[in-house]
Amino acid sequence: GAVVSQHPSRVICKSGTSVKIECRSLDFQATTMFWYRQFPKQSLMLMATSNEGSKATYEQGVEKDKFLINHASLTLSTLTVTSAHPEDSSFYICSAREATGTKGTDTQYFGPGTRLTVL
Amino acid sequence: AQSVTQLGSHVSVSEGALVLLRCNYSSSVPPYLFWYVQYPNQGLQLLLKYTTGATLVKGINGFEAEFKKSETSFHLTKPSAHMSDAAEYFCAVKTGGFKTIFGAGTRLFVKA
Numbered sequence: 001g002a003v004v005s006q007h008p009s010r011v012i013c014k015s016g017t018s019v020k021i022e023c024r025s026l027d028f029q030a031t032t033m034f035w036y037r038q039f040p041k042q043s044l045m046l047m048a049t050s051n052e053g054s055k056a057t058y059e060q061g062v063e064k065d066k067f068l069i070n071h072a073s074l075t076l077s078t079l080t081v082t083s084a085h086p087e088d089s090s091f092y093i094c095s096a097r098e099a100t101g102t103k104g105t106d107t108q109y110f111g112p113g114t115r116l117t118v119l
Numbered sequence: 120a121q122s123v124t125q126l127g128s129h130v131s132v133s134e135g136a137l138v139l140l141r142c143n144y145s146s147s148v149p150p151y152l153f154w155y156v157q158y159p160n161q162g163l164q165l166l167l168k169y170t171t172g173a174t175l176v177k178g179i180n181g182f183e184a185e186f187k188k189s190e191t192s193f194h195l196t197k198p199s200a201h202m203s204d205a206a207e208y209f210c211a212v213k214t215g216g217f218k219t220i221f222g223a224g225t226r227l228f229v230k231a
Contacts, residue, residue, distance in 0.1 A: 043221045110162035
């Protein structure tokens, strides 16, 4: 089946630095990728929807200048957490949509997640 | 707007017992419904999905779910729990667009 990878799996950084997380679809082309954030023992919160070659669409309350998303190719999307602070510590999960023609029935494949810890 | 409610943040069953995880949804249009499983520090894995057609959907690892429009439910079941089923389970809904809305999750504990 389709595989989505994320890199790195874990990252620890100092407050004020920026961190980039990569999301790749390994054996399919993903015109749309999604970035989620998950706090401990909570559900996934959609942060933004990223379409290849265009600007990402951010959910209400998500700071686009803090969470920079780039979807430069059909297999790669990146999330950069700029000037990270301890409250940004979380589990970030990306998802890629494998287009099958009908939006509603398309399957989303999820990456393994990236654990970000900001000291 | 669509929403998902998972009844019970924790469910505990004995090994070999029936697993029942409840999910109710709210949607103004016919929904597409999903169940995902998440193991610790991992991403989500699709268990099964309902789009159209047969309302009883079979998924991986022996799980199945039934779409009941009259009850706006999509409960997940497995006849016999295995220790390896212990994980977090998320019900999700999508209504034709790209966005998937997740429930709060139910953690399944399996006792030996």
